[in-house]
Amino acid sequence: MKTLGGILVQKGPFEEIVIGNTAIVRAMIEGGVKVVTSYPGSPTPEIAEAINSIPKEVRPFYFEFSVNEKVALEVAFGAALNGNTSCVFFKSVGMNVVADSFVQLSMMRIPGGMIIVVGDDPGANSSQNEQDNRHYMRMSYTPVFEPCNAQEIYDMFLEALRISRTFESAIVIRLTTHTAHFKQKVRFGEYIPNSTSMSIFDPKKRGPYIPLGEAVFMMKRRALENLQKYSEISENHVKLIAKGNQRGIITAGLPFATILDVLGERVDYVDILKLGMIHPLPRKAVVQFLKSHKEVKIVEELDDFLEEKIKAIAYDEGLETKIIGKLSIDEWIGEYLPDKVEEVLFDTWPDLVEKPEVPKMSIKTVKRVPQLCPGCGHRAAFYVISKVLSERDISVADIGCHTLGYLPPYEVGQVLLCMGHSNGTASGLSLFNSERKVIALIGDSTFFHAGLPGIINAVYNDHKYVLIVMENYTTAMTGHQDHAGSKIKIKSVLEAFGIKNIYEVDTYNYERFEQVLREAIAAQGFSVIIARHPCMLKFTRERRVKGFAKVRQVRVTEKCNLAMSCISIFGCPSFQRIEGNRVLVQKELCIGDGSCLAVCPKGALAYEEGDQR
């Protein structure tokens, strides 16, 4: 067996089939990165998986999951201030969390060099929006590389490192979901171990580092002067496909590759300028491309970031090239998958793209929505919460696996903004509201990530609602990363805030959960229930590794009267409906947790006989 860790620390050079996220880790190793930080979030968690596949004793850098993205960025910043090259990576919406510190970075001299990897998510594959983080880069005067495949991710990371060290400034690599996961054979270079570390922080020599008063303007000037120099570097990272056509496309990232595939042989009828750095723009290359074409279409996912700037350049230069930006709202929404790119090109130049003939595959399909796993402790919690809350009551969701409670059959969690919003939002909902009960939910990792200020605020300002902390002892949604809760007990944190009504319950214990929930609601103040059950997906995986292939499963006995509570109220995916509206346990799914046994009013659910659990 080839182990990922073994592959990543070999001396090289070598070639290997990897995804973009893995290629980044090899680039960190070859590039001499010393400190790496992150908070887990798709599409970047495989970077951490690759790092963790390298045994600590041979891993050439320090790695931590920080408590949130902002702290992760600050740890990376601090390390690089001291001369130790750093990298921080996080998902799209993590950018909002880091923003307060991030926007300061371009004003600082960071001698170690610092790379920020952000995984944007066009198509909202695993996020609550599809925000275009390129805007943050313009606002903060930060240069950005946008690779289009795994090889480019590796190459651009190393290039960004060189620039970052030269300019003593932070550089961003912007991935999108499907470049992060782009799988191909990547050519890697040599790894020369270098164990030097530094402590060269020196505000007198490299400062100022306190942006107050006059210093702010001096520091801002430095950022803007750097930006002009980056613009020159940007010129070196364009790829031009020119065959003397009157039509041209300016694009970047994965859409470039997709355009090539969609056009096929018709690529000969249009020229393409592919940008490697999307901020600042390579002004000369853009002007030259505009000048040599009659019509230029900007093909970019999400917002009109490139379009605005390119149009401004054309205006400045007095160019008459027809620049075609986004033609409809549709061009702002969703990932630029091949069919979307084809549509965008067709709407621009109908003669360039053959209108695709769609074969009629008229075959029945059934929609599938995500669901909580078999045995999930959150399901047990939702089973109780939905029983206790009435139709008019209000439940506030937060980010995590438990967000899925909003779906039928539970419909618990009715509004969602972002990580940690639930306490603030619930507080507001509880104002001028004596009739409807308000419940807020939060996961354990999120509790530490961004939940604390809202909770402290509820205590300080006497808000009246019930907070349910859904503790499953892991950051489950993103692949079971550890979090602060393994060292710091949630209950002791809440006690330290002076919260009086704190209840603890295992969510499988329905009777007690129902009792404490009713009690907490009746208490009329701010109460917290810590509703615990370990993540059962993690548990079953670990059990399999230990060699438990077969477990005693649940069966439906003859007592079943087809009330369907196990499906319509409890909703474990193991219960399936078969012919004649009978219920069957799908053996491939049941993990034998038994959380369902008590939910059948007829007591028709029982363990299989024979096997011992």
Next chain:
Amino acid sequence: MKSFNIFLIGVGGQGIGLLSEVIARAIDYSGQRVIGVDTHGLAQRGGTVSSHIKIGEADSPLIKKHDADLILALERQEAARAIANYAKVGCMVVYYNTSWQPLDVRLGRDREITEDDLEIARSLGVRIFKVRESLEDVRMQNIVLLKTVDENRLIPGVKTENYILAMKDLMNESVFEKNRTVFLNR
């Protein structure tokens, strides 16, 4: 530019990731150029997972609608979804005949996809291979699917030993032995 496009689909937890990795590496061992991408969103939590693989000259791993030459589905509902969206005329479909019912089916709001529903696709010019084996460990369903792919030489240029080498790269010894036994049991 012409590539051979393979679209894999299943439900989170069925082992699409490993199957896709084995296939990509097997293609590489056969000496052909390969690119791919997994799409998984909220996959682990009972959602649809898919993976795209292209052999030959291609720049983006993402397959256009109705441009798959081969569909591998680990579940019946998902096989239907893949055919409806990705099958081209002449496409080959291998599906594992099991059902992980989506919520609407379990709630009685919709009907489960049957084998007959999939048979209809034959009349649309799709070749269908239905697979099911009695297995001690359901996690080897992906390898049963792979066996059918190999037996019928559904991926051009890839030989049995290429698959075996790929499996060996990705599995520890005991897991590899179990999977190889299932794979070669013909």
